[in-house]
Amino acid sequence: QDFIAGIPREEALIIQGPAAQNAEWFNLWAPGGGASNNGLQQLTADTFWFINPDGTGDAAWTNALASDKPIYNEDFTEMTVKLKEGIYWSDGVEFTADDVVYTVQTQMANPGMGWSAPFTVNVESVEATDRNTVVFTLNAPNSRFHTLFTVRWNAAWIMPKHVFEQVEDPLTYNNNPPVSLSAYQLHSYDSAGNWVIWKLRDDWERTSIGMTLSEAPEVKYVVYRNAGNPDARVIEQMNHNLDVINDIAPEGMFTIARDAGENTKYWFPGFPFAHPDPTLPSVLFNHQREPFADKDVRWALALLIDIRSVSMGSYRGAANLAALSTPPTGTAITDYYVPMQDWLANFELDTGDGAIKPYDPTISEQIAALVKPQWGDSIPSDTEELKRMFGFGWWKQDPAAATALLQKAGFSKNGNQWLKPDGTPFTIKLMVEGDNIPTLARAGTIIAQQWSMEGIQTTVDVAGPTNGQRLGGGDFDVAIYWTVETWGGHPDLSFFLESYHSDFIKQPGETQPPRNLTRWEDERLDAIIEANRTVNFDSPEVAQLGMDYLKLAVEEMPFIPLMAYNKFAPFDTTYWTGYPSAADPYSASGPFWSNLRYMIVALKAAQ
Amino acid sequence: MFKILRDMLRYNIEFAIGFVLTLSIFLFALAHFWAPLPDTAIYLLPPDMPPSAQYWFGTTSRGQDVLWQMSSAIWNTMLFGLTVTVLSRLLAVAVGMLSGYLGGRWDQALMTLNDTMIALPNIPILLLVYFVMRDSMSWPVLAATAALLGWNYDARLIRSVTLSLRNREFTRHAVFAGMSVPQILVRQHLPYVMPVIFFTAMNNLIWAIGLEVTLSVLGFSDINRPTIGGMIYWANQHQAIIAGIWWWIAFPIIAVVLLFLGLFLLAISVNEYIDPRSRLSRMGA
Amino acid sequence: MDGFAKYLGRRLFQFFLVIFLGVSLAFLITNLSPVDPVEQSVALMTNFGATDPRSVELMRQALQELYGLQGSMLDQYLAFWGRVIRGDFGPSLSAFPTPVMSLIMSALPWTIGLLTLSLVITWTLGNLLGALAGYYRSNLLLKLSGAAVMALHPVPAYIIGLCLLLAFGFIWPILPISGGAQMNLQPGLTLDYLRSLIVHGTLPALTLVLVGLGSWFISMRSLVSNIVTDDHVVYAELGGVSSNKIFSQYVARNALLPQLTGLALSLGNVFGGAVITEFLFNYPGVGRLMIQGIYRGDYALVLGVTTISIIAVAVAVFIIDLIYPLIDPRVRLS
Amino acid sequence: MLDTLQAPTTTSSMLRVEGLKAYYQMNYFGVRREVRAVDDVSLTINRNEIYGIAGESSSGKSSLIKTIAGAITPPLRVVEGSVKFDFAGRELDVYADPQAMKAARWQNLSYIMQGSMNVLNPVRRVKHAFHDFAFKHMGLSPSAFRARVEKHLQRIGLDPHVLESFPHQLSGGMRQRLTIALATVCEPDFIIADEPTTALDVLVQQDVLALIKDIQQRMGASIIFVTHDMTVHAAIADRIGIVYAGRLVEEGPTLDVFRRPQHPYTAHLISSLPRIGDNKKRSALPGKPPNLADPPSGCRFHPRCPLAVDKCTNENPPLEARLTGRVACWRAGEVQTA
Amino acid sequence: MSALLELRNVNKDYRIGGFFDSSTLHAVKNVSFTLDDSKPEIFTIVGESGSGKTTTARMILGNETPTSGSLRFMGQSITAIRSRAGKLKFMSKAQPIFQNPFEAFNPLSTIDYFLFSTARRFLGLRDKAAIDAATDKALHHVGLSLAEVRGRYSHELSGGQLQRIAVARALIPEPKLIVADEPVSMVDASLRMSIVNLFRDLRDRLGVSIIYITHDLSTAYYISDRVIIMYKGDVVESGVAQEVLGNPQHAYSKALSQAVLPPDPEAARKIIMAKIA
């Protein structure tokens, strides 16, 4: 019997999906409108542009519905988009500029729809000057307006006008079945939410992705399947019932590598296996809480960390460490990490007891030495290669310097217990999310132990589902999470940096908009952000401004960057080959990234 | 007291086995106070070592000695379980006996309360309480909450025992001897209720520990405190079963099973000792 | 008839009181929950995208209105009761605007199927074994199986499930370890679908059976060992009644009656689901639904499940109280 | 004397109890106790005879009768002696041949326990009890069996519809009659009854006694029964055995025991019976009942006996045959008749 | 002459039956009688089982409320006593004795607890020695002493002793009335005598009135001053014991007294044989 009823296994790619709660919903534009990770936006939605987080330079940029890059006017108050021709919705209706205009206007008219708010804030008017041209007039100058339509993970997807026009309330319309603008369309789904099956469109050539292909994609069906808890996922992949896994613990990954070695592929050919996402797990300080407003305290805490243990404990050594406040992935390597090595090596920190040079560029070799006993020859000896696997460097653990810094900040030590300037013991509650991001929880317990051993009693607080809310609400002392995410495939840091402007910082107790969760406030930072707004997305100044920010962040240590968020995402090669990898990063590797579609159409049947 | 213990050890093989099992696990758990490393310390030992002469029960993927982890975990879990059990026994006895003895409106009111508690689904309520309490959720609070949810079935049972005692002649006699309600309940009826308390305590303990494990597995627990649930949680986080680190889970579970076997044997033999029927024939009535 | 009507009236009052108290309590606790569904939704929408901070404010306001979370707690409480009476728990906040009721209704058949089946098996098997072990105290085989059941009793459900999953999904992969039925199979009364339901339900059901066996076994055994010393049993033995008959008609039958109450209460618990088991085997039932609801701050959903569960248990208790005098001739109303 | 002449010949003995000792042996967590509830009892019961056993509360009457019925459960154990029945030449040793004993139950031998109101299964209708106990012995078709049972019930004044009732729906008296009916429906050769009339009020008691007597006469069965109500013995027993502290202390034809008790305890028992129309003060037995776990030496009655002499303290009097019965007393001759 | 206890037209109905069939049972119908304060007596209630004897006793003791009618004890309505203090006061004057001496004391607790509790509560004694003294005194009335009783369990004493202790306990508060519901039905003939003799003694020496409930007509005849005969809730006959029992008038009383078997084999046998025929 077939594993999937009526569908030949060799025509289907099975991807790990979530358990969808409202499985009957396919309205991407309504809040909670259908699971976002079950293929709906990954396989059926489309918009103007894509950036591949693992790509570099021009290779990272893809024109999807747009035929070219965005065209801004002089002062960035107007953006013109040219659309490709010959693209059709899956029900045979042609895609035109009217769909775009409808998308923007409908969402502005319906607060609560997914992109309603950003459109309302930015757009004064939108019009289709002809069938293939859309012109946006903006409320204020915005050189990054196009990013609203640029997919890294997702973006503002274009709505089918001819469908939604018929609908009374676009917010409560379930859009079932959805018409597709991309190469796959809905085949069937489980009303209990455990699986959705997408099928290659017969007219797959009439899509932005299909147009670029020379022959038909071999994957006929894409199955998003919720295969259960991490153990079950590993088992299912070893049983060849799950081709793509997203996120499992390092140990699960190692198990697959050990037991199913021949039938699997990973981002790196061997250890450390993982795909580094362009997100930057860091130790976040709440700057609105004493004593974390003090840069010396933050630096002291950073210098108390032995990053090697953190790497070993969280990722079993398979972490891609980051000393700079941007993830060491995609173009960031060439744009920032390589050029800034010298500056980092010479960076001096005044501890109040003399200056030190805290940077240790040999960290990747040290980690290699630590994992060698387990992985042996699969660990290369070339230091350049090691840097790409384990990171370029990090701060040396330096308790003496930390002591000096703390004393400089007015702290004193009583036995093995640090006292705050007011004489009370310095204790920390370190918040982690827990289950959802186990590696970070693990990192948290190690850092807590290191701080505790140095006289700062630290307990780990698992926030679980309240994590996001508590981070946003400023209801934490210290947390491990990410406040930095980047395009990966582009040096521009506005993706996160824009929201770091002091204009957006909230009073304690109020909810901070996403990204600047530490509520870091600095005039120099504001200046960088304002400068960045005025330069063009592709201008070389962007990288320059990025470096300014990174230097500032090293000096101030507003949060302690730890590593890229490494995801273990092994692929089963029993049925499909040609997966992306570090050597051939033609697409991101996570099944929830919308540019996964470029991987799916590129896969080849194994037999 | 000591003589009873000696007699029971000597003359009841079940008690003897149960006693030895429970005592050894208790001592084992007690030993964590003398552990070479603090129970929260991680990555100080080589991880994933299988059981060996050096690490009898192996080490975890977090670089902890399973032996010492277990020792703390059993201690903490039993502390939690016993707190729940004792608190919920107190509630069950109070409500069950009062409602059975007083009858009438009191009975109706208490049994309505009891039925309400029976109807409340445990897991969602506990999870919600967990959310509400968040930071201030410590194990005693959790134990108190669990105790509030864990007395109702047993109160019914105790009520039915008291109900039958209420109509015994000695109860009416006690009333005319001027005894107050607490005196009657504690002095006259409690000895009959004792076996029920013992019997339900076992089940309640198992339930409480199951609850602890469930909450931990779902990610609602204090991860700084080693417990049986906590060990399973961390083992899970490291996919220990899949990765073949079976000793991380197997040994604690075996210890729990042994402990319960011990407690169970103790409970049945102590019950036999205090059961009014056997006690009466022992006394020779 | 008069007495019955009076009893029924009193019992009915109590029934409603229980529901009222239970649901109010659940409402209170749920509403104290700090998880804010608006924030959860905002996070979902702003995650991973480049989001303008100004637009987040707008989004928040819009959602607050949409979810109907404005107004005082009392207003919400009254509105909630209004809806409960109409059998409507409002829209789910995490699966907005799908009604909570329809989410529950689509999860319920799975849970009911899984739990009633395993409960019936557990109850029958546990009671049978317990009764046999209590009656034939010296039988070696029964002693051994009793010991096995006892040893299994304290093992947490999660561990039992995980071992089964490992054994039948990995070491000897003959059973599906996830989901409720085969993918892409049309639900319906076809042989294929039923087969698929059965193979998918086997591991979760087996877990529930192994987990639940112990307590039925223990309570039945102790009930039986009390009953065997009762006069009527002793007398039947002296009367030369065959031991099969004594076991079935004089011992097991008398002991089973109180166990029926337990069964009814557990049936009521179906709605709470077997959280851990469903969670582990990814079974699309109410337990899993509820856990998701809790994780996503969807208290409309959690409250819905909790309310239905409360009503179900109350109804089960009510029914068993009403029919118990009919099935157990000893009980009479006072 | 009339009674003496009526006493059946010893040749047709139906039950023979010899040197029977049955003790409650208990061992709870090191506390050992041995209650000598039946201590060296020998007796014989003849065909077609009603034998009554009387005695103080807790003197071991029920224990004796249970042991005879083969109805003992631990901690009561037979330590010595034998109980043998003789059903129409078929010898049955109760403690040597459990299989045969099982086969004989209800067929040849039925037993009415103490507290017989509670012996019916509370959750089944009464008719099932008859079916379970008696059907296989009667060799009748179900309908014939039913008719037979109904007829039998009518004889003791019970409406056949009680068969359809649950035990709790019947009064104590009805239940007691039902158990008697249950024990007699197969017309066994031997009936053992422990306080069959205790729960009944005087009016019903009279009916039941008449019933027992009637059944016995018509079926020609032998009956051994226990009660501490001496008037019941007076009414139906052919012979009486008096038990004191686990021992048979006197035995004889009813009339003789009542008129000329030989043992001081018996004498006291008879004399303390009040009767209407006579409220002359009656004294109670002084002292307290013996503890069977640690019985007095010699004659067990000696601490309370008005006639006790040194010999009584030291030597246990044997049960010796007298004119019409047997008595165990060193001073039997000196007992005054009330 | 003032009344110690006065029952006037007392009725008690029970609602009985199962689920769908319930009916009213008149357990006690229109019972009236008076006990005189100045003349202690043994007042006996006889009747077949279920005739309402226990129900009447329970109403007198305040354990059951009558459906109608009045019960007054020393001038005060028994049903009106609500407070704990009022109850204690009432109980100090009216005390019960129960049927089964083994059941009347909790087998799992020592007997003296009942005695001490009575002394402490009703005599308001706090001092250990005073409690002991009061208890000992009461025990002496029944021919026992505290030394014999202290620290013992009910199984360690004979039924007769227990019943005596029960009486002694009832005597501690120096009551005016003792209600004894079938106090001798569970004991053998000899013990029976020792207890009824004790009753007589109490009446004569301590001036306690006793309501003696039994269906044993012989002992009733033996000790009673006055007797009432109940039948299905009704009092069918009442009067001086010797007259009523020696020469019953009502049909039921006659049947009852005829059913009493004489302790004489020849006479008894005749009655039974007549019944068979």
Ligand SMILES: Nc1ncnc2c1ncn2[C@@H]1O[C@H](COP(=O)(O)OP(=O)(O)OP(=O)(O)O)[C@@H](O)[C@H]1O
């Ligand atoms: N199950 C038992 N375990 C221990 N001792 C017992 C048991 N049953 C009875 N006894 C003791 O055995 C002795 C004889 O009891 P038995 O019941 O035979 O007396 P009885 O003469 O029938 O008394 P009654 O007139 O009260 O029925 C008593 O001392 C009693 O305490």
Ligand SMILES: Nc1ncnc2c1ncn2[C@@H]1O[C@H](COP(=O)(O)OP(=O)(O)OP(=O)(O)O)[C@@H](O)[C@H]1O
């Ligand atoms: N709580 C009650 N509920 C219903 N009926 C009752 C209750 N108590 C007593 N009765 C009934 O009332 C009637 C009188 O009972 P009561 O106990 O007073 O009789 P009694 O004369 O003491 O009988 P006995 O001699 O058996 O003790 C009986 O028919 C009894 O079944």
Ligand SMILES: [Mg+2]
């Ligand atoms: Mg007896």
Ligand SMILES: [Mg+2]
């Ligand atoms: Mg009565």
